[in-house]
Amino acid sequence: MCLAVPGQVESIRDEHGIRMGRVNFGGVVKDVCLAYLPEIAVGDYAIVHVGFAISKIDEASAQETLRTFAELGILEEELAELRESDEPARPAADKTEPAP
Numbered sequence: 001m002c003l004a005v006p007g008q009v010e011s012i013r014d015e016h017g018i019r020m021g022r023v024n025f026g027g028v029v030k031d032v033c034l035a036y037l038p039e040i041a042v043g044d045y046a047i048v049h050v051g052f053a054i055s056k057i058d059e060a061s062a063q064e065t066l067r068t069f070a071e072l073g074i075l076e077e078e079l080a081e082l083r084e085s086d087e088p089a090r091p092a093a094d095k096t097e098p099a100p
Contacts, residue, residue, distance in 0.1 A: 003049075003074065004048060004049035004054065005047070005048055006025075006046065006048070006057060006062035006065050006066060007030075007032070007045065007062075008024045008043065008045050008062070009034070009040055009041065009045070010023065012040075018033065018035055019034040020032065020033060020034060021034045021042075026075070032046075032051055032053050033051055036054060037053045037054075037055070044056055045057050045062035
């Protein structure tokens with residue numbers, strides 16, 4: 001389905017000039033690109049979509065969203081997709097292609 005899922009930032013690192021982090025999604029920990037949220041810190045919660053942290057949220061909102069997903073029966077599906085994807089997300093390089 002590919003929903004945006006909240007997770008808690010466990011660590012942050014620079015990887016070849018790209019801000020990356022380990023984010024915990026209810027026990028599933030994945031590498032996530034944090035480049036779009038320069039203010040995010042360890043312990044903060046973020047909404048993550050296809051490997052990119054796209055919005056910072058508070059803990060209460062994150063927990064409420066996870067509960068709602070679980071009640072709707074979609075949390076396990078989303079966590080399974082996160083478990084399967086091993087490649088960390090990276091922002092696209094800024095390449096300008098010449099016009100043909």
